[in-house]
Amino acid sequence: MGKNITVSAVCLALMLTACTKEKGTDLPAEIKNINEPSQILRIAAAANLSDVLPEIIEGYKTDKGLPNQEIEVTFASSGKLYSQIISGAPYDIFLAANQDFPAQLLNEVFKGDANHTPFTYTQGQLSIYSATKAVGVFDQNTLTELLNSNDKSKITIANPELAPYGASAKSYLQTQNLYDALIAQKRLIQAENIGQAFQYAHTGSVDYGFVAHSQVIAMKATPEHFYLLPSTSYPAILQDGILITNEANAADFTDYLRSPTGQAYFSRAGYLAVR
Numbered sequence: 164m165g166k167n168i169t170v171s172a173v174c175l176a177l178m179l180t181a182c183t184k185e186k187g188t189d190l191p192a193e194i195k196n197i198n199e200p201s202q203i204l205r206i207a208a209a210a211n212l213s214d215v216l217p218e219i220i221e222g223y224k225t226d227k228g229l230p231n232q233e234i235e236v237t238f239a240s241s242g243k244l245y246s247q248i249i250s251g252a253p254y255d256i257f258l259a260a261n262q263d264f265p266a267q268l269l270n271e272v273f274k275g276d277a278n279h280t281p282f283t284y285t286q287g288q289l290s291i292y293s294a295t296k297a298v299g300v301f302d303q304n305t306l307t308e309l310l311n312s313n314d315k316s317k318i319t320i321a322n323p324e325l326a327p328y329g330a331s332a333k334s335y336l337q338t339q340n341l342y343d344a345l346i347a348q349k350r351l352i353q354a355e356n357i358g359q360a361f362q363y364a365h366t367g368s369v370d371y372g373f374v375a376h377s378q379v380i381a382m383k384a385t386p387e388h389f390y391l392l393p394s395t396s397y398p399a400i401l402q403d404g405i406l407i408t409n410e411a412n413a414a415d416f417t418d419y420l421r422s423p424t425g426q427a428y429f430s431r432a433g434y435l436a437v438r
Contacts, residue, residue, distance in 0.1 A: 203233040204412050205253055207244040209260035209402065210321075210358035211287060211328060214381035215432035216258070222428060223419045232412065240356035242325030248272075248407060255413040258404040258420075260287065260357070261327030265405035279406055284420045286435040287400035288376035289331055292364050292389040298371065299387040306390060307339045310371070317369040318345060319352040321360045327400055328357040332373035335397040380433035394435070401437075 208216055220234050237244070241259040248254055249272060259265050265281035273279040291298055291306065301309060310318065320336075321329030336342035336351075345351040352368075354360035357375050364372025365382070379389040404420070406413055419425050426436040 203235055204255055204410070204416060206234065206236045206256045206258060206416075207248060207252070207254040207407075208236050208238050208258045209241045209244070210238050210326070210356040211260055211375040211377060212258060213238045213358055214377055215428055215434070218432075219420065219425060219428045222424065223416060226424065227415070227419070234416075238358065240322065240325040241327055242322075243356070255406070255408045255410050256404060256417060257407055258284065258402070259327070260400065260402050261330070262401050262403040263327075265403040268405055268407075278409060281403040281405045282417065282421065283401050283437050284404050284417070285402050285426070285429040286437055287328065287402055288394060288433060288435060289328060289335065289392045289397055289400065290374055290376040290379050290389045291371055291392065292361070292374045292379050292384065293371050294365050294388065295367050296370060297387040298390045299385075301390055303393065303396060307341065310339075310341055311344070314348060314350070316371065317350055317352055319354050319360045319363040319369045319372045321354050321357040321373075323353075326354075326356050326360075327402075328373070328375055329354075329360070331397040331400050335373070335392060338396070375433075377433035 206216075216236060220236070224230055224232050224234075237247075237254070239247075241261060241264050244252075244254075244257060244259070245264040245267065248257055248268065257265060257268065262281065262283070269275060269279055269281055298306065298309075310316070320332040323329040323333040333342060336345065342351075352363060354363055357378070360372050361374045361378045363369045364374060376389075376391055404417060406417065421437075430436045
């Protein structure tokens with residue numbers, strides 16, 4: 164009889180497991196392989212966050228009393244990360260540099276599921292930076308004159324098709340009637356993402372770079388080497404995130420990002436806080 168009870172218990176456990184799997188929420192086929200629970204929190208983050216996000220992660224682990232929480236971050240352009248996610252890359256959170264890519268995931272992958280509603284976690288700012296030339300003394304008009312008159316200077320922006328900071332930089336140059344001329348003169352150097360754009364400018368590979376303001380803050384650039392563009396001179400860089408899985412630790416981390424403590428990190432790093 165003891166054997167019968169044991170066998171029955173095993174069968175019942177298998178039946179309950181099968182029922183649980185049947186009742187589980189199915190993710191779209193494109194990313195169904197990333198819904199398995201994981202103790203490691205995996206974040207896909209826009210390249211502009213490479214300076215501030217590690218600090219936020221350490222603060223989160225300290226404040227939450229989670230010193231052993233493993234968090235893996237992949238930094239790349241938002242467009243590249245979006246492509247990885249729809250191809251099945253195992254991320255729990257996507258922190259983009261714009262609002263478009265998370266909205267596309269909501270509509271095209273999650274079919275409007277409210278559990279995956281995007282959220283705004285910060286607003287980026289755009290600066291023009293040079294490691295070799297003084298730009299801090301300029302205003303918007305004199306800067307435009309400089310870029311227009313110096314036909315030998317090289318300028319870099321992040322790929323506007325993949326990087327939201329690059330898209331805003333392109334828009335700014337277009338409103339100043341500079342973009343087409345720079346393309347025609349072959350003076351505009353396109354970087355893959357905002358991190359690479361900063362590297363081009365910082366190493367002197369180009370004369371000027373349109374970069375995330377957070378990058379010049381992170382490297383403590385002296386004021387004469389960067390000019391913070393007026394926030395009204397280019398499309399607002401509202402940065403949205405989205406939960407890819409339903410992991411509790413993922414939701415907890417995104418709540419921390421939007422909390423006053425999380426927003427304080429962004430403010431110190433050169434972003435505009437959001438409510």
